[in-house]
């Protein structure tokens with residue numbers, strides 16, 4: 430864990446090193462991912478099966494890649510009723526929030542008698558990546574599938590790794606709840622490749638969405654162009670901004686809630702109170718003594734964690750904007766003023782009673798969010814990832830008569846005479 434203080438003379442260099450640190454890690458998986466993707470592209474199912482045996486310790490044949498309907502039903506039926514109820518609470522809230530995002534089409538006739546429009550159409554086929562290497566993510570099934578359903582996508586194909594062949598009943602129950610029936614028990618770069626290029630038994634999709642570890646995130650980056658992707662949603666990150674008026678244990682568990690996802694996850698505390706910062710560091714160490722996933726969380730905290738002491742909240746906001754974190758928690762009495770200064774963050778959690786875990790499960794907004802500072806230009810998963818725009822122009826002799834001459838002039842200026850003729854021959 431790095432312990433920085435903005436008043437120190439070497440702060441600027443240390444902070445830059447913190448910004449740089451994780452992107453170096455990410456680049457290291459680019460080559461292995463490239464090799465896996467090209468192998469899957471070339472050899473299809475056979476390659477997918479081989480990588481699944483190697484990385485998930487599961488021997489498969491092409492016929493067994495897909496989880497059959499009977500198995501889905503039987504596994505989902507094992508989920509206790511209380512857990513099913515919890516899933517439904519989450520699903521209801523996620524669905525309602527995404528329903529509210531649906532945009533309206535444009536259709537109007539302007540003053541020059543030209544009718545203009547823009548209409549939204551759902552994608553035909555989408556691949557949903559649900560992570561499952563170090564933890565199972567039923568919540569990510571909901572976050573992926575519900576916006577796609579709300580958007581009206583026809584075909585939803587889902588990939589979820591099943592290490593050692595162990596199926597997660599709640600993951601399958603969540604898929605069933607969302608009406609997802611085409612599910613493959615594969616993960617990692619090989620699953621992304623299979624959905625992007627298609628194999629003998631998996632038809633290609635038009636866009637791949639969903640979170641995953643560094644291999645999954647890099648694979649999505651590399652298949653972009655062949656298919657669309659949502660964003661780079663890699664190993665989780667949180668920045669917690671807190672004054673000294675918080676319980677150090679609460680800030681500590683918020684940081685660990687992120688660290689326990691992955692050794693590559695990143696949790697950063699920014700505080701105006703140095704004594705509080707020290708108390709949080711001690712509280713993290715104490716929690717790690719008993720946390721079941723301490724092995725993962727302590728690697729993440731040691732390698733990528735940071736506590737940054739700043740002069741004031743304005744400086745905190747500046748650093749948050751440079752970090753462009755996936756998640757930002759604002760543990761202040763008046764969080765709105767602070768959050769108004771933040772331009773770059775995937776999702777913001779406001780107030781002392783709104784930890785990020787609210788958004789991971791039951792808040793409503795999506796938890797599939799841009800990582801590695803990509804929140805500078807990217808956004809979390811939403812209905813917009815499952816729809817696309819088509820623009821429309823309709824006019825008649827009158828409308829063309831009004832706007833056509835300017836088009837003819839521009840066509841001549843570009844030296845494109847057929848363009849000019851195409852307009853001028855229609856002008857009276």
Ligand SMILES: NC(=O)C1=CN([C@@H]2O[C@H](COP(=O)(O)OP(=O)(O)OC[C@H]3O[C@@H](n4cnc5c(N)ncnc54)[C@H](O)[C@@H]3O)[C@@H](O)[C@H]2O)C=CC1
Nearest residue numbers: 560561562563590616617640641642664665690691797798
């Ligand atoms: N940014 C976001 O919105 C979210 C991110 N996450 C992140 O998703 C990730 C989930 O990670 P995992 O549990 O690992 O599941 P995962 O499903 O993303 O990755 C497991 C797969 O990684 C591949 N893999 C593992 N080691 C490999 C190696 N040495 N070479 C090639 N491939 C390898 C395997 O194929 C395996 O199937 C975490 O980092 C978590 O923070 C989770 C939810 C939301």
Ligand SMILES: N[C@@H](Cc1c[nH]c[nH+]1)C(=O)O
Nearest residue numbers: 568665666789796797798
């Ligand atoms: N924290 C994860 C999401 C999550 C799923 N389950 C628990 N947490 C992320 O958004 O990166």
Ligand SMILES: [Zn+2]
Nearest residue numbers: 686687690789
């Ligand atoms: Zn989480």
